[in-house]
Amino acid sequence: MDPETENVVKLISPGNIPDNWQENPDFLNYISKLGSYGVEQLVKEPDHLSEEAAAILEQTQELAFTNYKTFIQTAECSREIFRQFENTEARLDDLVRKLPEFAERCRRFGRASGDVGRRRRLNSLTLTRSARLLEVLELPQLAETCVSDGRYEEALELAAHARRLGARHGQIPVVAGIARDVEAARLGMVHRLLSQLRSSDLQLPACLQAVGLLRRSGLLSEAELRLKFLQARDAWLQGLLAGVPSDDANQHLSKTIELTRIHLFNIVTQYRAIFSDEDPIMPSSKEQNVNEVLIFYSWLTEKVSQFLAALEQDLPRVGSGSLDSLLGQCMYFGLSLGRVGADFRGLAAPPFVRAAERNFERAVRGAAARLEGDLRAFALAGCPGAPPRAAPQPSQQDGPPRSLLEFPPLAEYCNGLAGAFNELRLCAPAPAARECTRALQASLRAAAGAARALHRREQQALAPAGREQLARLCAALGGELAPYAQRCLHAVFPPAAVARHLGLTAQQLQREGVTYLNQTEILAPISHLLPVTTELPPVTNMVSGEDGDQKNHAPAEVMPELNK
Template identity: 45%
Template sequence: RNFMRDAEEIACSRRMNSLTLNRHTEILEILEIPQLMDTCVRNGYYEEALELAAYVRRLERKHSSIPVIQVGSALPLPCATLHPAAVAEASLPPQGIVEEVRQCAQLMLNQLIQQLRTNIQLPACLRVIGYLRRMDVFTEAELRIKFLQARDAWLRSIQASIPDDDPYFHITKTIEACRVHLFDIITQYRAIFSDEEPLLPAEGQALNEGAIFHSWVLQKVSEFLRTLERDLQRGVGGRLDSLLGQCMYFGLSFSRVGADFRGQLAPLFQHVAATTFRKAVEEAVEKFQEEMNSYTLISTPAVLGGSAGVPVPTAQPGTLQPPMVLLDFPPLACFLNSLLVAFNDLRLCCPIALAQDITTCLEGALGEVTKTILAFHRAEEAAFSGREQELFAQFCMAFLDDLLPYLNSCLQVLFPPAQIAQALGEIPGGV
């Protein structure tokens, strides 16, 4: 009986070995699926890799009880009776086929997402998202988030490569990069994903997929505005008008995708223009005070003030000619010169909303100048000669009758009363 039982076992084992040897090619093909899929993934043959992964999933569902399919194990066959070549080729992978294929799929997933972090064009984007959808790893909402995260990482890498030494160069290059690449990303997103079909999350509640995209766009616009504000505060020289034009064009281009942010630009440029003007006026007042500390009332040649017999240059149409009489009083002339420089810088970017702030700033500066003139008179009055008294009176008259009206005319050129009246809804004569 023992002999018969042993004989039956040997015969069964022999039949199994013979069957294994006959099916050696098919078995080897199955065992080499992980290696083949790894080769496909590393060489970019994602279509073939997806077909292999789908085949392994079917294999797993049909033969999940076979150890070599699920986990790595020794072949349950007496290899001593196999052909030597079969023994060498039929060695098992250290892990199960399913597990190794999953690792290859993870590598493929990482490679596809990494492609989205490069300067990828729309056709390639469509292929990558198609592969990701077929992998069935992410929900539709997660796929949108992954796409935006990957494209955002690429955009950030471009922005990080822009030199930050010169504020004007940095912000102009940032505007160019954001305007071109951000618009491309938005175009890619809208071509790949449709916000018209409502999707349902696991909880069964309606999910607004469009909110993902619009929140991301809002975040990018906010980041750009913060960068713009930071570079404006660092100083862009006298090129504020050029920068404003570029930003307005950037905002206008985004109106095509429903993200026109030009209204957010005005407060930033308005603040910078007001701050720059205020600083220039403060420096003009300080310089005037310094000059008054060392100023001496002396009679100046008539040629300086444009008095009798000296021709005064005729002003060109549409321009304001500074009062030539101020040349007789260097502190007033230098003060006006500094203010004109500030006015010219302000003219490049002069929103009508600044009229109140600029006027208030100028009134404060003129108040300080008046105090300085009064202090000069109190300090020097006792030593004034008759001629010096007369010159000081002329100094005050030049300040009152020439400098102040001229500054008022400059303000009206910067802020035309008709425009202010239109903004306030008043008649021009009432302003």
């Protein structure tokens, strides 16, 4: 609108004119037309406008009357259109609210579609390389099959391949799982090899192969491998020893010595062939201060200690007649182990010494106990008189005194001592001389005590003949039986040999009472019963030949008729 038109508008209508009129072309044309009117026309213009408005109103009313149906339909259509526009606007608002969620879902669908595409490509690639993937996936099953079939070399190769795969592609879960399963199969192979070492008598080649496979497995260090080998072989040896019947102590100990000697020496031989102790010890960073040499010698010391403990346990139940053979087996066993630096013969001797002492002491104590029982039932009045005694012949002095036949209890006691010496003679270690001397002296003193008890019991009812018989019994005990026991003791333990063993002289042996009986102490209980005129031979006499040299005669049993 130009400035002149605006001035005209302000003159016509000083008030505000609606904005929509200012831009209306009809309004602007009408204003321009008014500007071209004269005064008369301007004066007439209001009437003209009133007439024209009345005509238009009349026409409008006529039009409305004529077309009222159309107006009604138009109003209804307008109202319906307005309602539909409102509904459309509400739906558009709802659509606007849901558009962000729809856009997010579209983005997620796009990402999922991309993942599906990648997976499809991976599946296609997997399908094209399925043969190689199948080989990798079957590694655990193949390793287990190799281990169960005993093909340990192939199992180790598969384990090495699986470790390389795990180191290269360990971030892939499937590959990591395959590596774990193959590692478990390798561990199972180690357990099978150790079980094989524990459960069978393997020769050296088989042991070399098993230990080589264990070393190649890499699961055990050198010290652990040595320890596991010794533990496995020891478990097998202990199983053998546990299967030995223990009813008969002699058979049990003999079989134990034999099995231990054979198999322990085999284990030692196998160990020294498999593991070299000649190389300098070079401890690794994981095993500081591990002396691998001491593992073997500690184990071997333990085995020797266990064997000596078995000796200590079984020897008390073994008879004297078997000690000699068992001692020979032990000495041979110790000699064989001496070749590997484990000679234990010095440790095996004391149990046999104690067993010999124990058996001899039990035998002579039993003989003394039987003598006490026999003398309690012995009647002096019923004994026949003794024939005059002739001088003993040299040949008779080596055997039991025949004068003991006058007194059956003494003869039985002499037989008991002779039997004890016969058993001791088979295995008579020199260190047992002191205890055997003590046991024999205690037995002879107990025999003298039994004779004194007989005198106390019978002294009130003894006749002169009975007193004479009792005096002869005591004289036979002190003058015949005790010297015979001394000769037997020197025959089993020659003083010269015992003195050399102990590093003493014969005089020192006699002073200390080793292999020499104390006659005074033995006969002290019956000293008052011995005949005054009887000269007893010294109990320390030894069996001598014509040249004065000692004879090592074994004691002979009393003649069989003494047992009747």
